[in-house]
Amino acid sequence: MAEKKTGLAAALLDAHVEYLIDELTGNGLQALIDEEVDAALALAGKLTLGAVVTRKQIKDTARIFAAKIEFGPGLPEMVGDIARKLFAHAIHDKTEIGSLLTDQHFEDFTTQALELDTLREKIIRGVVTSPLYAEFASDLLYSGITGYLAQSNVTKNIPGASSMLKLGRAALNVAKPSLEASIEEGLRKYIAKAVQASTARSAEFLIHHADAEALKELALDTWDRIKEQPIGALREDIDARHVEELFVTGFEAWRHLRQQDWYTVIIDAGIDGFFDKYEDATLAALLDDLGVGRPQIVDEARRYAPSVIKVLKKKKLLEPIVRRRLAGFYSSPALQAALDKAGG
Numbered sequence: 001m002a003e004k005k006t007g008l009a010a011a012l013l014d015a016h017v018e019y020l021i022d023e024l025t026g027n028g029l030q031a032l033i034d035e036e037v038d039a040a041l042a043l044a045g046k047l048t049l050g051a052v053v054t055r056k057q058i059k060d061t062a063r064i065f066a067a068k069i070e071f072g073p074g075l076p077e078m079v080g081d082i083a084r085k086l087f088a089h090a091i092h093d094k095t096e097i098g099s100l101l102t103d104q105h106f107e108d109f110t111t112q113a114l115e116l117d118t119l120r121e122k123i124i125r126g127v128v129t130s131p132l133y134a135e136f137a138s139d140l141l142y143s144g145i146t147g148y149l150a151q152s153n154v155t156k157n158i159p160g161a162s163s164m165l166k167l168g169r170a171a172l173n174v175a176k177p178s179l180e181a182s183i184e185e186g187l188r189k190y191i192a193k194a195v196q197a198s199t200a201r202s203a204e205f206l207i208h209h210a211d212a213e214a215l216k217e218l219a220l221d222t223w224d225r226i227k228e229q230p231i232g233a234l235r236e237d238i239d240a241r242h243v244e245e246l247f248v249t250g251f252e253a254w255r256h257l258r259q260q261d262w263y264t265v266i267i268d269a270g271i272d273g274f275f276d277k278y279e280d281a282t283l284a285a286l287l288d289d290l291g292v293g294r295p296q297i298v299d300e301a302r303r304y305a306p307s308v309i310k311v312l313k314k315k316k317l318l319e320p321i322v323r324r325r326l327a328g329f330y331s332s333p334a335l336q337a338a339l340d341k342a343g344g
Contacts (some may be wrong), residue, residue: 044283098227
């Protein structure tokens with residue numbers, strides 16, 4: 001009797017496996033996809049996000065993948081290869097910069113950026129009061145002063161003045177060769193001090209005159225000059241080596257950022273914001289807000305499922321997968337008890 005039930009269970013397993021494989025590989029697959037998607041969406045309309053997962057579960061997963069997991073060496077190499085291929089793609093030579101962003105979009109972005117008045121003022125003050133700006137302004141003034149003196153019409157219009165200046169400079173060099181260098185150094189120091197003393201006034205002048213309208217006009221003029229250029233024109237200033245180096249630097253900076261508490265706190269805050277909005281919403285409502293509806297789900301399932309199933313069957317992997325999922329039940333005491341009950 002036991003052997004008979006075991007044989008019956010094996011026969012039922014074989015029949016069940018054959019039935020599912022026929023259903024997955026036959027003409028009824030698309031109908032099966034439609035049926036399962038409809039059933040899943042009906043269920044999604046009854047379940048809320050908070051009932052399915054908790055904030056802590058999502059935060060734990062986010063921390064693992066965003067901050068803790070260490071990616072293998074193949075990832076940066078793969079992304080670097082992709083970046084180089086994208087950089088070298090011929091489409092960049094056929095695509096104008098202006099085709100990626102309309103004039104209205106650029107103007108809107110510019111307007112919104114220029115509305116950040118306090119940030120703009122801080123940037124201007126920071127630049128004008130920096131040592132680099134002071135050095136630049138000092139060198140500019142020194143070159144202007146010395147150039148004016150060297151080419152001034154005053155010395156040209158006075159007979160013999162130019163020769164006298166040259167003679168005087170020669171005499172000074174003979175008397176004290178380092179005097180000219182000392183005068184130059186003194187002039188440079190004087191100009192540098194004058195520039196440093198006037199940086200605050202210069203910043204206020206720029207803030208007053210570089211108002212939003214003036215900067216917007218400058219930005220739009222610049223946009224008009226570059227929008228008809230192909231994206232590939234950027235290769236004149238950026239080559240593949242720069243792209244690779246920028247990627248490596250960015251990847252290392254991101255790895256450092258992942259170790260900071262700020263990174264995980266920001267992620268947690270983002271998840272809290274998401275849950276505050278959708279915790280009590282149904283999964284169907286969440287999908288609707290994300291723009292994912294039945295047509296998109298069905299289309300993607302139909303796009304991938306047939307090809308994946310076809311490959312699994314061709315590699316003789318489909319039947320073992322189905323059998324493995326069902327075999328446990330057909331050898332279980334639950335089925336034996338059911339057969340006993342049916343036989344009884």
